[in-house]
Amino acid sequence: MLPCFRRPAVRENVFMIRILLIDDHAIIREGFKRLFQASPSYRVVAETGEAAQAVQLARTRQADVAVVDLSLGNPDGGFALLRDFARMLPDVRRVVVSMHADPGVVMRALDHGAQGYVTKATAMGELVDVLDCVMAGGTALSSDVSRAVERPKTFGLTQREQETLRGLLSELPPKAIAADLGISVKTLYRHRTSLMAKLGARTTAALPRIARERGLLPPDS
Structure with a gap:
């Protein structure tokens, strides 16, 4: 069971939750789409590999949640996009899917507006679990990075x-x-x-x- 923080009562799925996929690797996006095709609750309504297109796509396709890779053109591309969503489309939920499991990266993503974080090393099914929590109003991390939310002041620096x-x-x-x-x-x-x-x-x-x-x-x- 994944940690789900500040989670209210689970809401009913009265409609299909619309997902915007943002990853600069087409093969990764295809894998996500196949995962969500098997889910009764989620539907991919748009995808892009360009951060510059993401906010506009979320608006025009009325996305409920953005699944964001952190590596989008430059080291800070995904973090900047999280900030843009939090500022411009705060009602669109934000879940990071990344190859990075470092606690510092996880905490930085949360600081910049992510409400969920899943590493690409975990089972694909964990992404759905995290999305369920985030769409219910909570904050969730995949099992391999959940301890990062402890946020030690020294961040483990010697x-x-x-x-x-x-x-x-x-x-x-x-x-x-x-x-x-x-x-x-x-x-x-x-x-x-x-x-x-x-x-x-x-x-x-x-x-x-x-x-x-x-x-x-x-x-x-």
């Missing part, structure tokens, strides 16, 4: 990873940061890879913004 984060944000060259920390550049890069995974940062350039979002930096830093 003291050395926190020091590495501060060093990377100082804009000093890697060799100088490593020297300050008393470690090799190779070890510095290993700490950087680990903290990026924990924070859900897919590029080094994204670290300052994501660290602020996580409350690890003051807003004006």
Whole structure:
């Protein structure tokens, strides 16, 4: 049984729930469509691989829920689309289906407006379970990432990873940061890879913004 948070009484399915699929891989979209063809509650009314088309499609096809991949043209494409939906079409539910299981990525997606999160490594049937919860007004995650909602303040960063984060944000060259920390550049890069995974940062350039979002930096830093 998947965790379903803040779930009210289950609503009755008085109509077919209309899905907008947003994934830049046609073969993935085809797999989702076959899954929903076997469901009595859901119907795919539109699909696209372009984030720029998604909001307009949701409007014209009157989608009830958007199933969103995070990798849409650039590392932040899916996150930006979640924000657009939350701001422009708040009544359209938002469920992420992604290859990323890192807790930082999951929490960042929730922060940007996702109400459900399913990894592509889980059984396809879990997507329907998550959708059922989200359409009932709850928030749900697939079984392999459900612990991410605990949202620890330090996000599991070790003291050395926190020091590495501060060093990377100082804009000093890697060799100088490593020297300050008393470690090799190779070890510095290993700490950087680990903290990026924990924070859900897919590029080094994204670290300052994501660290602020996580409350690890003051807003004006």
